[in-house]
Amino acid sequence: MDTRNLIIVALDCDTRATAQRIVDQLGDECRFYKVGLELLTVAGPDFVEHLVAQGKEVFLDLKLFEIPNSVAGAVRAAGSLGVSMVTVHGMGGLGIMAAAVDAARAFPGLRILALTVVTSMTDEDLTDIGIAGSTEEQVLRLARLAGKAGCHGLIASPRDVAALRNALGPHPLIVTPGVTLPGDSPAEHARPGTPRAAVAAGASHLVVGRTVTRAADPAAAFRLVRSSLVQ
Incomplete structure (x- = not known):
């Protein structure tokens, strides 16, 4: 398995020039x-x-x-851009998620992912x-609702992956933000995890942000994330 296919780099940038520099690097x-x-x-759909x-795949994180x-x-607008994934809020309920799934049918390569609980949120929130x-409990509740709506997968923290796989089986995509290398700051993520732990638990894709994008050498940092998956 080519581990590059598992890793999604988050271009959480405030200018197009910054994002393009990371892509170039x-x-x-x-x-x-x-x-x-x-x-x-700031950069627009262009x-x-x-x-x-x-030739890049794009995960458009709109949290609709x-x-x-x-x-x-x-969703139709996202599909016309050629993106591979778009997110919808699970807390929007069955009707909203089902509408997203139905709209995506016109774009065979487009997958609808339901956001369960944002990784910055805690029980107190x-x-x-x-x-x-x-x-x-809320992650599992919304995940089951997303399944009823026909969503292709879920957005959940690394710590939620094992429970989701146990409850839902091998088929749904599980995309995990809040992934950092050991020793890195989890930033605002309240429920983070390492790349290796997330994949071992059953994550299909990892979203990696500052660990790569704020590194002195983003390409070297990306390779370090890849190597951590197989060590």
């Missing part, structure tokens, strides 16, 4: 990039099309949470918004 090492709201806002034209018709429209139970 990584070259052929990286095949998959995440574009979130910050970069999409940059997404630019990445796709270079709107009325079903608006979500469907956004859930309590603040009126949700009883732990983050682990």
